[in-house]
Amino acid sequence: MYEMDEEVAIGHPAQPTSDEVALYGWAAVHERMDVDAAAIDLELSRDGILSALSSLTERGLIHLSDDDAAPLRLMDPKLVADVVTAPMEMAIRRQQASLDAARGRFSGLHEHYLEGMRRRSLKVELVPRLEEVRAALNRAAAECKTEVLTSQPGGNRVPEALEEALKRDSVTLARGVRMRTLYQHTARFNGPSQSYVAAMTQLGAEYRTAHELFGRLIVFDREVAFIPEAGGTWGAVIIREPSIVHYMCDIFEQTWSLAQPFSDATTDGLETVAREVDRTIARLLAAGLKDETIARRLGMSLRTARRHIADIMESLGAESRFQAGVIMASRGLLKEDKPTLQE
Known part of the structure; x- marks a missing residue:
């Protein structure tokens, strides 16, 4: 309902055709305009040359006059482009201003949302979409002050996800936040996981492995926990209720105490x-x-x-x-x- 075609909204101008580009180049080299000669050299029809010439003239890229001293004058395409795209830039600025204003209004609503969350007796929030889950995780990581606890079941993690995690976690560790992660033993056989753990361990992160884990879990500062939404979707449930979060941290600590330091299979x-x-x-x-x-x-x-x-x-x-x-x-x-x- 809120989406619109960008080209329609801004008034995107048509781009020069290949015939127009070829004719402009011919004119720049020969410093004159001869329709018949250009048609032969460019292997285009006479009508095609006339059509391209008309378009170039309308765009202001070529000026023809009866002045024998200067019958042909070419304009700098960059100057013409500046003129043509000026309305587009103005429209973009207007849209950016509207975007900033809309975000400001939603930001005001967010304060009311947080107040409502603080007043709830059971602080549980369902986030159904993956994009929103990622945004919530990034925000929680940016606001984290002391500790991150993570349980990551599964033996394999895709390199792209690990690259994204490497950047985020490096920033978190640089703030002095302690990070502990539980993997399953099968992660020791996964090359990308081995490389990631080796790099992050050098920065101070801690990793252990166990045969079985209780499930996927991320806890920030022992105040907010993320668990998967039931049903195998990519959604998540965010829990802020202190007793539930404390219980999850206890489960993590029990598993951590029985787990083994992460090392690759070759080392062991x-x-x-x-x-x-x-x-x-x-x-x-x-x-x-x-x-x-x-x-x-x-x-x-x-x-x-x-x-x-x-x-x-x-x-x-x-x-x-x-x-x-x-x-x-x-x-x-x-x-x-x-x-x-x-x-």
């Missing part, structure tokens, strides 16, 4: 990391969880999870999940202190 030894992953999958198998649930809880793709499951069953010599559970229990492989599936 690929075999060691793989054994840890397999041992966790074995416990989840014994608990009767489905492949999809195991993959989601460990932050890996379904294909990867099924490959691990197949390797575990082959290593155990089991033909069914039930049999695998019996073998694992008899060998004590479901205990934390057993490092391997093989004896």
